Amino acid sequence: MHRRTALTVSAALLAGAPLLTACGSDAHPGAAAVVGGDRIDVSSLQAQVADVRAAQQGSPQAAQLVQATGDLPRRKLNVMIFDRIVDKVAADTGVSATRAELQDTRTAFVRQSGGEDQLAAALLQEQGVAPGQIDDVVRRNVLMNKIAVKLGANASPEGQKKLTDTFSAASKALAIDVNPRYGRWDDTQVRLDNTYDGSAWLRQLTKEPGAAPTGA
Numbered sequence: 001m002h003r004r005t006a007l008t009v010s011a012a013l014l015a016g017a018p019l020l021t022a023c024g025s026d027a028h029p030g031a032a033a034v035v036g037g038d039r040i041d042v043s044s045l046q047a048q049v050a051d052v053r054a055a056q057q058g059s060p061q062a063a064q065l066v067q068a069t070g071d072l073p074r075r076k077l078n079v080m081i082f083d084r085i086v087d088k089v090a091a092d093t094g095v096s097a098t099r100a101e102l103q104d105t106r107t108a109f110v111r112q113s114g115g116e117d118q119l120a121a122a123l124l125q126e127q128g129v130a131p132g133q134i135d136d137v138v139r140r141n142v143l144m145n146k147i148a149v150k151l152g153a154n155a156s157p158e159g160q161k162k163l164t165d166t167f168s169a170a171s172k173a174l175a176i177d178v179n180p181r182y183g184r185w186d187d188t189q190v191r192l193d194n195t196y197d198g199s200a201w202l203r204q205l206t207k208e209p210g211a212a213p214t215g216a
Helices: 042-057 062-068 072-093 099-113 116-127 131-151 157-173
Strands: 031-035 038-041
Touching: 031 042, 031 072, 038 042, 038 072, 042 062, 042 072, 042 116, 042 131, 072 131, 072 157, 099 116, 099 131, 116 131, 131 157
Parallel strands: none
Antiparallel strands: 031 038
8 A cells, every 4th residue: 555644734733822831721720721631731831842942042043943933832732732633533543653663754754854963953943843852743644644544535635624524523522622821722623723724734645655754
């Protein structure tokens, strides 16, 4: 079966909001969001943002990188929520990622990028991904590729609709509750409101295996 590497939604999850230190919801104090009954704590979100900011400060283009990702907290929250939706869809469709698949995919990404340092630099610059977060990008790509294959979805309008409907249904089933200070979750678009189109990955299926990842 021909493999496809799905470009993940996280590259398109961009939004503008300040980093918050407390939850604005009395129902879930200290939570940035609750997904399927599981909390995403503000502290966990802050840790991901801090890792990216630290990596950016070590770059010669530090000022430009920080300026370009002023919306980083909401980007990261988008990604953290979306990863939980991916996990649900993977479980529902009987898809998983083996250690060998993850290693092979990362090796392919490194080779395509011209080296480990080049991959890290590209993901940091283009998507606000810290070096320690690359494995999450790899895992997301592997799972989404396998989900697309399992569903028989391709880059056609019909295939894109099948993926959209599947992820939207999973999103609704998880009853996602976002701290209102970060925005409102849109089950139909599978994203926080006021962000880039969260379903952009549906329109960006690569045709060749081993393409470099584009998910944050």
